[in-house]
Amino acid sequence: MATHNEDAQARIEEVRAMRQKIPNLVFPAAKGERRRLVSAASVPQELIELTTVAVKNNVALVRGGRPDPELLRDRSLYAEAYSPLADELEALASFVRHSVTAARNTVGSDALTTYALTRRLAKRPETADLAPLAEAMNRALGRRGRKAKASPAPAPQTPASTPPAETPAPPTKQ
Numbered sequence: 001m002a003t004h005n006e007d008a009q010a011r012i013e014e015v016r017a018m019r020q021k022i023p024n025l026v027f028p029a030a031k032g033e034r035r036r037l038v039s040a041a042s043v044p045q046e047l048i049e050l051t052t053v054a055v056k057n058n059v060a061l062v063r064g065g066r067p068d069p070e071l072l073r074d075r076s077l078y079a080e081a082y083s084p085l086a087d088e089l090e091a092l093a094s095f096v097r098h099s100v101t102a103a104r105n106t107v108g109s110d111a112l113t114t115y116a117l118t119r120r121l122a123k124r125p126e127t128a129d130l131a132p133l134a135e136a137m138n139r140a141l142g143r144r145g146r147k148a149k150a151s152p153a154p155a156p157q158t159p160a161s162t163p164p165a166e167t168p169a170p171p172t173k174q
Helices: 004-021 033-041 045-057 069-122 125-141
Strands: none
Touching (some): 069 125
């Protein structure tokens, strides 16, 4: 019987083997490269067709170093065909992440239930021997006990709340 690690590694190898089967697969050379490409990559298909036809029919629009119109059409068809594959792979990744979270939830919920039961039983005389285990579980959770409530700081006095200074009385005539 294979372990989960072996099964997961086999799936990773299968996904990586797919890389060899996907034509024109390009890996980003730098962080944020995809963001840099998105602007021109979002041009509507209608504009692409119009420019391709325009270049083919107008010599003035032909420029050196421009990719062949057939290559551009092929790249456009590639983008349309492989976009659903990318969506499917992203969905699969999302489902795998959800499954991992669900598994961690099951294990974590059981651990928290056992911890709560251990704490409760550790308070009883007949199961007081569980107290060190409850303390160890508490430390493992990173809890240090209840913090004492801080006494509220005295409110700062503002000029409006200070008593008015006595003003000197005007001198009296004698």
